[in-house]
Amino acid sequence: MKIRINIALKKSVLDTQGKAIENSLVKNLGYSKISEVRQGKFIDLEIAENDHNQIKEIIDDICDKLLVNKIIEDYDFEILSK
Amino acid sequence: MKSVVITFPGSNCDRDAIDALQKINSKIQRIWHQETSLDNDLDLIIVPGGFSYGDYLRSGAMAKISPVMQEVKRLSNKGIRIIGICNGFQILTESGILPGVLVRNQKMKFICKQVNLRVENNYSSFTSKYKNRQIIKIPIAHMDGNYYAGGDTIKKLEDQELIAFRYVDQEGNLTDSSNPNGSMFNIAGIFNDKKNVLGMMPHPERAIDVNNGSSDGLLLFQSLMCA
Numbered sequence: 449m450k451i452r453i454n455i456a457l458k459k460s461v462l463d464t465q466g467k468a469i470e471n472s473l474v475k476n477l478g479y480s481k482i483s484e485v486r487q488g489k490f491i492d493l494e495i496a497e498n499d500h501n502q503i504k505e506i507i508d509d510i511c512d513k514l515l516v517n518k519i520i521e522d523y524d525f526e527i528l529s530k
Numbered sequence: 531m532k533s534v535v536i537t538f539p540g541s542n543c544d545r546d547a548i549d550a551l552q553k554i555n556s557k558i559q560r561i562w563h564q565e566t567s568l569d570n571d572l573d574l575i576i577v578p579g580g581f582s583y584g585d586y587l588r589s590g591a592m593a594k595i596s597p598v599m600q601e602v603k604r605l606s607n608k609g610i611r612i613i614g615i616c617n618g619f620q621i622l623t624e625s626g627i628l629p630g631v632l633v634r635n636q637k638m639k640f641i642c643k644q645v646n647l648r649v650e651n652n653y654s655s656f657t658s659k660y661k662n663r664q665i666i667k668i669p670i671a672h673m674d675g676n677y678y679a680g681g682d683t684i685k686k687l688e689d690q691e692l693i694a695f696r697y698v699d700q701e702g703n704l705t706d707s708s709n710p711n712g713s714m715f716n717i718a719g720i721f722n723d724k725k726n727v728l729g730m731m732p733h734p735e736r737a738i739d740v741n742n743g744s745s746d747g748l749l750l751f752q753s754l755m756c757a
Contacts, residue, residue, distance in 0.1 A: 462636075464637075468638060514592075514595060515587070517588055519630065
């Protein structure tokens with residue numbers, strides 16, 4: 449399975465990069481309708497497993513051990529293709 | 531005194547740490563991050579500054595799963611003294627040996643300059659040679675030095691006097707303008723519960739000679755020598 453893990457700063461944590469992007473969009477490019485810009489990251493990977501529960505278990509495990517710092521970040525994942 | 535300096539791929543302050551240890555005549559072992567066994571009778575482990583693993587993913591995130599960190603964790607629980615400086619501080623928070631996390635500097639810039647720190651607590655083997663509330667000059671050089679932690683953690687750090695250093699102005703006042711990176715409550719360095727682990731963003735090992743701008747960092751290493 450091809451998986452995409454999306455990682456973003458928690459809403460309660462100031463996202464300085466998102467803020468800088470928002471300022472550029474609004475102030476420099478004039479998109480006054482844009483607000484609440486947040487920047488995150490995604491990690492694509494393949495897992496040789498088809499069972500959804502097993503996949504979730506592996507992803508929770510690797511996010512816990514390495515990919516995500518849960519003090520400041522949240523994550524979710526999507527299955528891109530089989 | 532027997533000390534270990536760990537080198538990760540991308541560490542670049544390991545040699546400065548060795549220079550500081552030589553000033554206090556410590557025996558020094560250099561350890562590569564793949565090492566799986568450290569001696570039990572160490573007096574000090576230094577997790578040095580730099581850019582371990584290129585700061586990929588998050589600063590310190592990859593280094594926390596380097597084999598040697600299992601040993602660092604084991605020895606931290608045994609009460610061996612450990613100091614994490616800059617990237618070393620980031621590695622110690624990522625590995626859960628110290629609470630909280632270092633996030634991107636508030637103004638999104640790499641900052642390299644000398645700052646004023648206030649010694650918040652000299653009741654530790656790292657800070658005993660300082661006077662309480664002494665103001666010292668130590669350089670910083672980092673992109674991700676903005677200390678962040680949940681409310682409960684901050685309360686615990688305050689209540690149990692586990693804050694080692696704060697960024698201050700020349701008179702020792704906590705001000706926004708003297709806070710270089712946006713750290714909560716101007717926190718520059720913290721201890722663990724037992725005070726055998728210190729993490730700090732400023733570089734005491736770069737402040738051991740007045741000819742390089744300051745020797746205020748030397749007292750930290752001399753404190754460890756007497757402890």
